[in-house]
Amino acid sequence: MSPKERIKIRGLARLAAWIFGAWGAVVTAKALYDLFLGEPESNLFSPRKWEFVTQAQWLRYGGFELAYGLALLGLAWYCLAFSRLLPETIERPRQEPEFRLFD
Incomplete structure (x- = not known):
């Protein structure tokens, strides 16, 4: 067992x-x-299109979904x-565990 351990930081x-x-x-x-x-699946099963879910509701949902996706892409760019x-990498002294299993 080596006295130091190497941890990859940038990879995380x-x-x-x-x-x-x-x-x-x-x-x-x-x-x-x-x-x-x-379009929403309810349009496939309803007598008239946009009866259960209106177009305004569907566009609001799509806008939220787009904002969520762009926020995730922004987080990805920020992480990079x-x-x-x-x-x-960093090196630090190897620490012994506080407890051992099956001892």
Whole structure:
């Protein structure tokens, strides 16, 4: 067991950026589809379109979805920008655990 341990710091911020970016891209794409091409499923089962969910309600939902997706993409960009300020790795003394299992 070595007296020091190496911890990858920059990779954690980049992993968070990748997760935020991937999910933000999916949500933003779905929001754009909902705003310009999509319609609620209730339109398929109702006698008249836009009877249960009005167009104003649907556009409000699509706008919220778009804002959420863009916020996630902004977080991804911020995590990437912040990761450039972090060191690649840090070294610290290895700490013994406070308790041991099965002793």
